[in-house]
Amino acid sequence: MERQKGLKLNKITIAILIIVVFHIVGLIGFFIPALQPLFLKIVPFHLLLMLAVIIYSHEARSFKFLIFFIVVFVLGLLVEWVGVHEHVIFGRYVYGKTLGIKLSDIPLMIGVNWFLLVYSAGVLVQWSPFKNPFIKVVLGAAVLVLLDMVIEPVAVRFDYWAWLSAGSYLTAPLKNYVDWFLVSLAMLVVFELFQFKKQSQVAAVLMLTQFVFFILMRWA
Template sequence: MERKKSLRYSKTNVSVFVIVLFHIVGLTGFLVPFLRPLFLQVVPFHLLLMLFLLLINHHGRFSKLILFAAIVMLSGFAAEWVGVHKHWLFGNYVYGKTLGFKLKDIPLMIGVNWFLLIYSTGVFIKKVPVKEAWLKIVIGSILLVLLDLLIEPVAIHFDYWHWLSGFVPIKNYIGWVLVSLPLLAVFQLFDFRFQNKVAPVLLLVQFLFFAVLNFV
């Protein structure tokens, strides 16, 4: 038992170190002009690495986690398809090249990104000292909207996506609420008992990463 705890602790520490290190290296690559093209090309692989680190640090039934991940990824991809092709969610926008291979004009990595955000936020709000599940979900949705406020200028500048209106519409943030609320509710329904200690770190590092890119 002690050996298992020690191995789990070591895995968590290594994963946290890798998350912090790769985001620091990523910041350097994004901010140094001659490195930028290379680092923009590896953004999809960075997302896959973050996905791997979250998955290996999840405790409990792995099949349950995979089902939840599938729900979030498919829902996130569907929401983006509606956003891009119907403009019912988020607004009028198109994806650039940075997120990699596209299916129906939507990067496959966008589903992964939605999972990273929803899962990390879901784990974080489990620790929020309020009893009402609905309030935790609302807090989580607000956190994601705040994160998107930081993401948008960076995403536009580095060709993640572009708004055809030339500015980020209020509809985008309403769309984030409409998508994140039900997905965070699903996270609550899955009731993951053993919390992933790496997930909140990833959420915090994402906030810091995009904040630095906004203000440097």
């Protein structure tokens, strides 16, 4: 039993170290102008690494976990497709080159990113003192809106995406944050419906690390 607890702790420690170290490396790369083009190219690989860490750290991996990933991945792509092509969600925007390979103008990595965000927020609120599912999903959605507010200036600057109006690049409209809250709320309801047992702190650390990373990236 003690050995199992030790292995579990070691697994959590390894996952957290990978998250923190690779975000620090990313910050260093973006703060050195000569390295920025290289680090922009590896953004999709960074997201895939974070996905691998989350899968590695998830307790009781099962077919249910795979289904959850697929559901959020597909929903994320569909929401973004509607946003980009129909402009009824988030506002008028287009994706740049930084997130990599696109399908119908939507980077496949955005589906991965939606999963990472929703899962991390869902696990973060598992560690909150609130037990009511409604309060948890509202809190989680609020956290994701705050993160989006931090990300937006960095994302536009580094060609993750751009906001458009009459052909001009603009900052994110208020509609973006309202829709982010509603979409995040719906995705977190899905998380709650899957009823995952309380997870380790790894995903919560990823969420908090992203806050620190993108706040610091404003000065890159």
